[in-house]
Amino acid sequence: MVITSNINSDRLWRTLMELGKIGASCEEAEGVTRLSLSREELEAKHYIYQLMKEIGLDAHMDPVGNVIGTLQGAEPQAPVVMVGSHTDTVFHGGRFDGALGVLGAIEAVRTIKEANIPLTHAIEIVSFTDEEGSRFGTGYIGSKAMAGMLKETIFDLKDKDGVSYRQAFIDAEFNPENYKDVIRQPGDIKAYIEMHIEQAKVLEELDLPIGIVTDIQGPVWLDVTLEGATDHAGATPMTMRKDVAVGVAEIVLAVENIALTYHGVGTVGIITLEPGAVNVIPGRTLFSIDVRHSDKGIRQQMVNDIYKKIEVVCKKRRLTSRIDVKKEVDPAVCSPKIVTLLEETCHALRYPVKKLPCGAGHDSLIMSKVTDIGMIFVRSKDGISHNPKEWSSQSDCAIGTELLFHTLVKLAQ
Ligand SMILES: [Zn+2]
CATH class of the missing domain: 3.40.630.10 (Zn peptidases)
Structure with a gap:
């Protein structure tokens, strides 16, 4: 008809x-x-x-x-x-x-x-x-x-x-x-x-x-905590720091890179730095990562790469990390x-x-x-x-x- x-x-x-x-x-x-x-x-x-x-x-x-x-x-x-x-x-x-x-x-x-x-x-x-x-x-x-x-x-x-x-x-x-x-x-x-x-x-x-x-595309949401050391911003030499802010900066760039490599999307939408003072090296950070791809397997590879990168950054900068998977939608x-x-x-x-x-x-x-x-x-x-x-x-x-x-x-x- x-x-x-x-x-x-x-x-x-x-x-x-x-x-x-x-x-x-x-x-x-x-x-x-x-x-x-x-x-x-x-x-x-x-x-x-x-x-x-x-x-x-x-x-x-x-x-x-x-x-x-x-x-x-x-x-x-x-x-x-x-x-x-x-x-x-x-x-x-x-x-x-x-x-x-x-x-x-x-x-x-x-x-x-x-x-x-x-x-x-x-x-x-x-x-x-x-x-x-x-x-x-x-x-x-x-x-x-x-x-x-x-x-x-x-x-x-x-x-x-x-x-x-x-x-x-x-x-x-x-x-x-x-x-x-x-x-x-x-x-x-x-x-x-x-x-x-x-x-x-x-x-x-x-x-x-x-x-x-x-x-x-289904999202995976990660909550990441990095711990370093809260020290005086003036008195602590650059080589002796455990600064979580520079650690998180490296990870943000890595998320972008990984998303581009796999043709997916990756976003760090929340970053908090503690204690959050102009003259204090931040010793703790909590940040979010949102990773999406239409292929579940590729998305998992993206997540694996992010985990590896966090490990490498923490080792290099003498930080500790905890990663919680907050949400995972197929x-x-x-x-x-x-x-x-x-x-x-x-x-x-x-x-x-x-x-x-x-x-x-x-x-x-x-x-x-x-x-x-x-x-x-x-x-x-x-x-x-x-x-x-x-x-x-x-x-x-x-x-x-x-x-x-x-x-x-x-x-x-
Ligand atoms: Zn709607």
Whole structure:
């Protein structure tokens, strides 16, 4: 069947701007704040739920607050095609991160419904709970619950006001004790597709509206402590020092080098020096290292090289070290079949094709544990995200959503 309908760009834009008002500060510079299960985020969940109802989907919120809207297919037993993202934001975030994926999915499914396009598989739109992790310090809660990866201990985490995750769920009238009811079994989901803003400048530099994600890089986070000796900055000769600041400087440069060598990324984002006085040689430092690569094996080589370098530096400078692995998330590969389908659909729509890796984490990273995933990136102005200045143009959002619409039809027919 030849699809002649198009998504409605103005309608999509209107919903984006409407959702963007929920949790928006009157100070424009403060952007949008919808922390997980806050009053604002619950309002956003209800906004999405109402939209789903309005367009005639079967809508509900599951025990962990995922908002789900289903357009039924002809074969109730067939695995569902899932599409979505999230509506929670970071503190002082923007209007597009997550929101575009949910509202684009709603616009795409609305178009399918209006055009009476027959489907074999149901399409399920999901707005996942707490992707960002900004309130309780850990994210992907809704998608982890669905993938069967949620650990009960998360419910004991507390926000900065001492409210536990369990209490926040109960206050919002969800049933966290039923979190296992949310788990999907292998074969329940045919594919999960997520459209998301790029949050980087690659598409903008290439002057392209959209991109097709090939894989999602998973991070390893290391906390490193170096101990040396705190001495007088004037009285201690250069040859007699155990200065952790010069040690950490060498390691920062090595992280850059290793990332360049392996075509991955490596970042030292936090460095603290103690005692932190202008005339005292620092004797202790704590710093972070974030290492990412789309290949888990290569990422491990990067980490091994960093460990070796730390050992060498410490030996040379007579320092001691301790390294704690704070986080380790497996990278995910997008389904080659879905990447090809997105590519073919771009060709048919006369959109340029650009395949690129994704550096940030998304719900799709988690959903890759239970189903094939695909991701569409939409150009971010100046690459800015997690910031009130986050912006994607109406036409770029519409192009991404048009691609999403055609891809969903092909997957669900
Ligand atoms: Zn996001």
